[in-house]
Amino acid sequence: MDYIRDFFVNIARSWTAWISTFLPDWGVSLVNYIVVGIILVLMPVLATLTLTWMERKVIGRIQNRIGPNRVGPWGIFQAIADAVKMLIKEDIIPDRADRPVFNLAPILIAGAAGLLWAVMPFGRRMIGADLNVGVLYIVAVGSITTVAVIMAGWASNNKFALIGAFRVVAQLLSYEVPMILSIATVVLLAGTMRMMGIVEAQVIPFIFILPVAFIGYFLAAAAEVGRAPFDLLEADSEIVAGYFVEYSGLKFGWFYIAEYGNLFAVSAITATLFLGGWRGPFANAVPALGPLYFIIKTILVVFLLMWIRGTWPRFRIDQMLAFAWKVLVPASLANLLWVAVVLKLPLPAPVQWILMLGGNLLILFVAATLLGRAAKRDAAKHSLTPAAV
Amino acid sequence: MQQVMFIVLSLVTLAAALMVVIARSMFRAALWLVLTFFGIAGLFILLHAEFIAVAQVLIYVGAISTLIIFAIMLSRGVMDPDARRFNDQWGVVAGFGAVLFVLLAAVVTRTRWPVALADVPADAIQRLGGDFVGSYVIPFEVASVLLVVAMIGAIIIAREQES
């Protein structure tokens, strides 16, 4: 029974005990690193196989369709069929492409998607490496994606690909700022950058204390992974399909896997930073429940992102960038300073939390009001009043 | 083990740096620059300066390389791949660089550095934050002013002329 209670950690212990009977100490660490590494690196692939199916089903239901239903029961093998297709599809490299850079870009982007999982806390003592700089590591790994996108756009020698790449980069850069500021607010409240420390600091999930930081991070994350309504990077009807038009076969497949891997990763980060990560009822007594809670919360965030995609129209790029710089950045900065102010007030923690929540709601209200006014002014300027339409 | 890692990382860094200065295509040079930055971040980790390593990746790879690549794209029309990479004095400059390296190497290896090895404090990042608003508050605020002034200046310079 005790074995079951902390099932995953005990399995790992038994495994380590077994291999240490015939391996030296450094060999045990090496083997463990490699095993954990392989499991975590496969997360984006796993995410693609499950989330593409889930997304098709969810979007299908939202649009009053059934979704995939041919390959296997309820179409669950659809993703496998897609994977096989990617694998056996002919690979086409355009004539004047910069070949080494062209081939390197998908490898970099998929590798970066895998790297994110090194610091993800699945449960108590279930983390690849609990780095001192945990959350900042995640942001830093994200910058590899920026470089890979530019490489793909440049190397394809295609105007659409290059325009797409620049749009993506402008979007990634613009939304990284509110993302960093939201994370900084969480770090300020938790007092640590360790992923485990942030989870342990959430006596109540931070979403109930810092809704502005949650919304800022959530929208920024949706933009970073190019989810609708921020999916301008592959606005099919405007710039063909973005920076990876020229890619086919598995090279395209890696971009696809990176996209879904990043979707899953940012949902997991949202769950960790704002929804309490692996914390939940009885998670302290039965640590094996931790990963379950973590996955459920992550899937919940994924579902939220799919729901938004199914129901919201796409933004224009000017609206999108203006939203990042003129709404999210000032709101996140105000939130950061407000949390800092409240933390210095000589009050018990629960009162501080209520004050923070109050300030957050005020910021939300002000931002929403100003946004509404700006939208009305913009509509009037383009004479798009309901009467005119 | 650390020696091996050090040698691998420094070879990668130096080779990539060399490619930065001799690559024909500016875009390729920028990509080699990114690799150089990663190598240097690795060296920082070997030196137990993890925060600086992450900052290196965040600022140099995420921000400065992007700026450089954007500038390359903006000034691309004039770059034909057959153009000369170096100016006429490049031979002299290369000699100067080699001599400089020999001089520096001589100084570095001859000097007896007052090495005082100790363990890195566990709260290095906290101390860093404390120093920013403590004894180094003037440079800290000046950094903010510098960033804003640089931004304003660059916006004025880079904006397209209003027609």
Added chain:
Amino acid sequence: MVPLTWYLLVAAALFCIGAFGALARRNAVGVLMGIELMLNAVNINLIAFWRYVGVTQMTGQLFAIFVITVAAAEAAVGLALIISIYRQRSTVNVEEIDTMKG
């Protein structure tokens, strides 16, 4: 443990490569990349000295962060200048940018 001199040698080599790039490149962006390499060499020195000489004080890391800040500001303004010059004179070749010539 790697000796301090190794780090200093790598930094010296990086500095010289950067200096060569900054002085010999014809493309202004290339010159700027050389300067960035030189600044990075300085940072390696700062962090190496921090680790080996004064690990209890954070001065080395603080200076490295200020160097990074200055490098970012320098890159932003320098590249803006290059873009502006390119717009007016259609060149980024430092040999042809000689308006200051007396």
Added chain:
Amino acid sequence: MLSQYAFIGIFAIIAFALPVIGLVLAWLIRPKKPNPAKNSTYECGMETFGDTWVQFKAQYYLYALIFVVFDVEAIFVFPWAVAYNKLGLYALVEMVLFVFILLGGLLYAWQKKALEWR
């Protein structure tokens, strides 16, 4: 501490090896029948003309510029945020000053319409 980064190093090797292995596998089993039409650049079915010289807008550069400033700000904010609980009231005042200077820069950019997509 270094053992954690040894893990990150091994992890990075595996993470970048996985796509390479996948691509090699695909290279072994996929068909290879290139022809000139297939390999030409895909641009709305027309022949591509000229080089890929997009009218690159300086606006992209302006966004990158403002981003750089805020990115550098982040490496000051994070250590401050981690240390904040142990610091006195002065930490708050100085960070407020720091952020307000930056905010001034953002407002300037806003005023000068550098944030406008054109």
